[in-house]
Amino acid sequence: MTIQQLEATCKQVRRDIINMTADAGSGHPGGSLSATEILVALYFEKMNVDPQNPKAPQRDRLVMSKGHATPGLYAVLGRRGFFSPDLFPTFRQIHSPLQGHPDMKKCPGVDASTGSLGQGASIAAGMALGAKHMGNLCHVYALLGDGECQEGLIWEASMAATHYKLDNLTFILDHNGLQIDGSNSEVMCLGDIHAKFEAFGFRVIAVDDGNDITKVLDALNQPAAEGKPTCIICRTVKGKGISFMENQSGWHGKAPNNEQREQALKELEA
């Protein structure tokens, strides 16, 4: 796809996120909007996936470690053809494959059931270790939230990723700086997160604007560092693209009402 097509896809995904959360009356728009370019870059450009064969053994995997950002994930999977966008209005409703948090047994294209923060990074490390052991050349990605890095399991997984030289593993950090109770630095300061991942043995790539899809793709397209896992730290804006949601931690887990939906959709037309 051209950059223009990818950007148009991002805009469509943002409209889907707004509609899905507004229809459901709940869900997590803020962290879905911050991760939109990352998810679109992965599923529409980078990852080797086949929506007609979502369980193909050799496919690349994404573990949505920040599992609450399902509106973004489902919008991308639906637009990529893993299931029909007609399902979007069933998000969070009874019997829907689009559960509040990703369910690998219910939703085509979801590679891991996540939602309990910290676990996705470790699941991804296990997948990458298993892939290496089996000679499977797939690549495993995990999308991490920044607040999530307060979980000890992230660092247990990171230690193991380096120990086992998992150069088939890439963590992507959606670093929007905000979490439920406030900013990262107010809630529990992450310190120098770049230096922390480096100290754990990762090759770290910094993306100063993770909502610029060109920059995200440039980072994803860098060749793997032999013998080392990679962590791409994307500086993003929570609620990106919707003026009244941007940089507001209050939009972490709150759905827009109909009036807010209309305003948001109008902004996404421009």
Add this chain to the structure above:
Amino acid sequence: MSEKKATRVAYGEALVELGKDNDKIVVLDADLASATMTNMFRKAFPDRHFEVGIAEANLVTIANGMSTMGLIPFASTFAVFAGRCFEQIRNSVCYPHNNVKLAFTHAGLTVGEDGGSHQAIEDVALMRVLPGMTVICPADANETLKAVKAAVEIDGPVYLRLARLPTAVFEDMPFTVGKGHVMREGKDGVIFTYGTMVEVSLDAAKLLSEKGMEVAVINMATIKPLDEDIINTYAAKCSKVFTVEEHNVIGGLGDAVGSVLAGKGTFVFKKIGVEDRFGQSGKPMDVLREYGLCADQVAEQILAAK
């Protein structure tokens, strides 16, 4: 009866035997391979053994990730850490019903000298409440081999509860997941039990027989799914129902059997186990005696039950 053997040792041997024919089996440890006895597997198949270091949460989630690639991971650590990685077991393994085997050793009071901090008396309760989890605690070395084989064949999560203490090896007995096995017949009472307490219960039944009370002993190696038929049948036949376990009387087999029988008649019913307190250091048999779980003490409790 041959020489005593711990079920953890039989587990290590079983992995080696099954690993020969099934290269999907991989084993993960959190720095306890020489205690969980998976070091036997590590020696036989070094490229299929993975250390995660002292990190039990990571142990479970890494194993879970490997299972999604088509491998059959056995993750081993001490049973007391079942609580530490409980939420990883719940959300990463059981919620999607992934094919992860948790073989946790050093369960119960018979850990002995390490003391109460290391004596799991709650792991059965924790594992039993997870939807889709199979919970097995074999009584001896032979049954352990069969249980490990069965765990490989089950497509889903399995918890194997294993012991540190060498215990009796019985004559070969049948093992089917979800089926109790009658170890001794009786008409005056029935004991439902598992693991290390099978031997104790059989000894207690002998003592009771000398006093004229014939008590059946049923090995409930599978605690979940529970063999409700055998519970109903023997409760109806014997009317005095006992459970004996090296576990808290809250949340274990006793509660499971009680739930099956609730509302089904008038029984004498007594749960014999750890009376809602933590363990302590001591030689395994001294600890069992302190907690009332030696054969003569079990027999006394059964005689006294009205």
